[in-house]
Amino acid sequence: MTRVEATKITSEDQHPGAMSVRGLTKKRGDHLLWADLHVDVSAGESLAITGPSGAGKSTLLNCIGLLEHADAGTIELAGTPTIGISRRRRRQLLRDTVGHLFQNYGLVESWSVDANLNVAFIGRRLTCQEKEGRRTSALGRVGLRGFGNRRTYSLSGGEQQRVALARLLLKSPLVVVADEPSAALDEHNVAMVLSVLDELRRRGCAIVIATHDVAIADWCTHRLDLAQEIR
Numbered sequence: 098m099t100r101v102e103a104t105k106i107t108s109e110d111q112h113p114g115a116m117s118v119r120g121l122t123k124k125r126g127d128h129l130l131w132a133d134l135h136v137d138v139s140a141g142e143s144l145a146i147t148g149p150s151g152a153g154k155s156t157l158l159n160c161i162g163l164l165e166h167a168d169a170g171t172i173e174l175a176g177t178p179t180i181g182i183s184r185r186r187r188r189q190l191l192r193d194t195v196g197h198l199f200q201n202y203g204l205v206e207s208w209s210v211d212a213n214l215n216v217a218f219i220g221r222r223l224t225c226q227e228k229e230g231r232r233t234s235a236l237g238r239v240g241l242r243g244f245g246n247r248r249t250y251s252l253s254g255g256e257q258q259r260v261a262l263a264r265l266l267l268k269s270p271l272v273v274v275a276d277e278p279s280a281a282l283d284e285h286n287v288a289m290v291l292s293v294l295d296e297l298r299r300r301g302c303a304i305v306i307a308t309h310d311v312a313i314a315d316w317c318t319h320r321l322d323l324a325q326e327i328r
């Protein structure tokens with residue numbers, strides 16, 4: 098069976114922000130997407146998952162992001178095993194450990210921008226004032242100062258992506274999974290995405306990105322090319 102191994106990261110100071118995949122295999126019916134994947138991403142590192150359309154990049158991200166199950170193998174997020182855990186534990190990991198940046202932005206369009214940002218505070222003890230201060234700062238960081246009361250559906254795609262980025266900054270998860278984060282964005286918004294991901298990386302987040310974009314793949318410290326995997 099073909100085995101794909103991303104460049105091993107040899108940080109001596111292994112932070113619990115790391116993501117570790119061992120022997121991961123996924124089928125769609127009889128169709129084997131990938132088999133026996135071994136990947137490590139340490140805190141402060143970023144991995145680009147590349148490969149042709151249909152190679153299973155999004156599926157792998159969904160598995161790492163706890164949105165889908167693999168058929169075999171293990172995934173650890175921040176040192177915590179994620180296979181065979183209870184629904185409650187999985188919900189905790191989704192809330193506290195992993196952050197998603199997906200093409201549909203993961204926002205509730207009928208909510209205000211502030212209400213969408215508040216999702217990042219679930220499970221945290223913060224005063225209203227603290228939340229407001231953090232929201233204001235995060236919106237300023239992504240160039241959306243004053244957008245807090247806007248209904249999310251009234252924002253452009255690029256602006257919604259930036260709200261999603263602001264929410265990711267507020268959540269500051271240990272592991273981020275991002276699916277084609279530059280798709281349909283102009284140059285300015287792509288630069289914004291990379292700058293926010295870079296800030297998260299510097300905070301010690303492990304970042305995994307599925308992408309066709311050469312600039313994004315080049316920004317990443319490591320690469321896993323699914324093109325060499327059997328199909």
Ligand SMILES: Nc1ncnc2c1ncn2[C@@H]1O[C@H](COP(=O)(O)OP(=O)(O)OP(=O)(O)O)[C@@H](O)[C@H]1O
Pocket residue numbers: 125130148149150151152153154155156157307
């Ligand atoms: N929910 C699903 N049910 C059945 N098949 C699926 C499902 N999601 C994806 N697939 C199939 O699994 C394969 C891998 O899909 P995936 O979206 O992971 O590929 P990808 O590498 O991300 O592709 P792209 O670059 O086009 O986004 C494809 O053949 C796709 O049609």
